[in-house]
Amino acid sequence: MNPLNPFAPFPQVVTVALNPALDQTIEVAGLRPGAVNRALRMQIDVGGKAINVASCLSDFGVSTAVTGQLGRDNAALFEELFRRKKIANHCCTLDGLTRINTKLVDSESGETTDLNMPGPELDPVAAADLLEQVLQRLDLLIEQARWVVLSGSLPPGLPIDVYATLTRRVQTAGAAVALDTSGAPLRAALAAGPRLIKPNRHELAELVGEPLDTLDALINAGRALLNGPNPPEWVVVSLGGDGALFLTREQALHAHPAPVTMTSTVGAGDAMVAGLIAARLENRALMETAQLATAFAAAKLTRLGPHLPPPDQVRALAQQITVTPLD
Numbered sequence: 001m002n003p004l005n006p007f008a009p010f011p012q013v014v015t016v017a018l019n020p021a022l023d024q025t026i027e028v029a030g031l032r033p034g035a036v037n038r039a040l041r042m043q044i045d046v047g048g049k050a051i052n053v054a055s056c057l058s059d060f061g062v063s064t065a066v067t068g069q070l071g072r073d074n075a076a077l078f079e080e081l082f083r084r085k086k087i088a089n090h091c092c093t094l095d096g097l098t099r100i101n102t103k104l105v106d107s108e109s110g111e112t113t114d115l116n117m118p119g120p121e122l123d124p125v126a127a128a129d130l131l132e133q134v135l136q137r138l139d140l141l142i143e144q145a146r147w148v149v150l151s152g153s154l155p156p157g158l159p160i161d162v163y164a165t166l167t168r169r170v171q172t173a174g175a176a177v178a179l180d181t182s183g184a185p186l187r188a189a190l191a192a193g194p195r196l197i198k199p200n201r202h203e204l205a206e207l208v209g210e211p212l213d214t215l216d217a218l219i220n221a222g223r224a225l226l227n228g229p230n231p232p233e234w235v236v237v238s239l240g241g242d243g244a245l246f247l248t249r250e251q252a253l254h255a256h257p258a259p260v261t262m263t264s265t266v267g268a269g270d271a272m273v274a275g276l277i278a279a280r281l282e283n284r285a286l287m288e289t290a291q292l293a294t295a296f297a298a299a300k301l302t303r304l305g306p307h308l309p310p311p312d313q314v315r316a317l318a319q320q321i322t323v324t325p326l327d
């Protein structure tokens with residue numbers, strides 16, 4: 001039995017949610033800034049990249065734990081998702097609210113206005129305490145877990161190299177890290193050698209400081225990372241509607257998106273990260289990894305929120321994904 005949580009099996013994967021969020025969507029017909037607007041509809045969904053990844057993995061039948069932090073005052077919605085999906089909750093509880101990101105959907109203009117909160121302001125003592133608690137929880141969880149997913153932005157006050165610190169600790173203990181973040185936290189964490197990274201094309205361009213307007217430029221930038229110091233084994237560059245590049249030192253593949261009915265592109269990248277981890281757990285070759293990860297993303301596009309159809313449907317979709325070699 002799992003001593004950390006008697007109700008969940010030992011997790012194979014841990015995702016780290018340092019800055020989770022509730023996504024609040026408000027629909028307005030004809031938004032007028034500076035005026036009183038009457039809203040038509042409001043919906044609140046549990047969000048945040050690490051929690052999306054855990055949710056998709058759990059739907060695929062992978063036993064998953066989440067650590068990180070949740071604000072005490074609105075933790076119930078997260079706890080409900082964890083219960084429903086049998087995700088082991090190892091989050092630290094902070095005073096106050098988990099941040100709420102608001103999407104104002106204007107049904108007249110078709111435009112969406114995003115208002116994203118930064119996350120809790122942590123003073124140096126609170127930041128050090130959170131990091132120490134997350135490290136302790138990870139130490140216990142990775143006695144069993146094979147993969148740790150570090151995903152999303154950081155709340156203000158956490159050191160920019162916190163993902164580097166977590167990567168070193170996890171990989172020294174023998175588990176592997178998958179990293180999906182951007183900007184300074186991505187740059188800092190790369191130095192610690194995460195096993196797998198999944199930037200989108202904009203995140204990769206920002207990292208290398210070049211526009212990367214062509215497929216060749218993207219492949220070359222990915223290959224430079226694979227041959228740099230302390231390199232990852234897998235670099236996956238997601239290209240939205242153009243699919244994704246799957247690169248190792250030996251191979252380069254381009255997976256094309258499946259033709260699915262699109263409901264929401266939110267969290268497609270997170271579903272792809274979940275699919276990459278599922279494929280690694282099954283020791284799949286790069287071709288099958290590309291198919292399964294793309295099928296996870298395609299399956300997610302058909303639904304609102306971080307949910308997948310049943311695993312056999314995702315596996316059937318994977319069979320239909322076209323992958324072309326790039327050599």
Ligand SMILES: Nc1ncnc2c1ncn2[C@@H]1O[C@H](COP(=O)(O)OP(=O)(O)OP(=O)(O)O)[C@@H](O)[C@H]1O
Pocket residue numbers: 199200201238239240241242243244256257258265266267268269270271272294297298301
């Ligand atoms: N418009 C689209 N049409 C078809 N497939 C898509 C589309 N958008 C995303 N996908 C699929 O989802 C994968 C990941 O999407 P994307 O590159 O947008 O990730 P991302 O920018 O990291 O997204 P996020 O971080 O918002 O989840 C793509 O490689 C592709 O397979």
Ligand SMILES: [Mg+2]
Pocket residue numbers: 180200269270
């Ligand atoms: Mg992304």
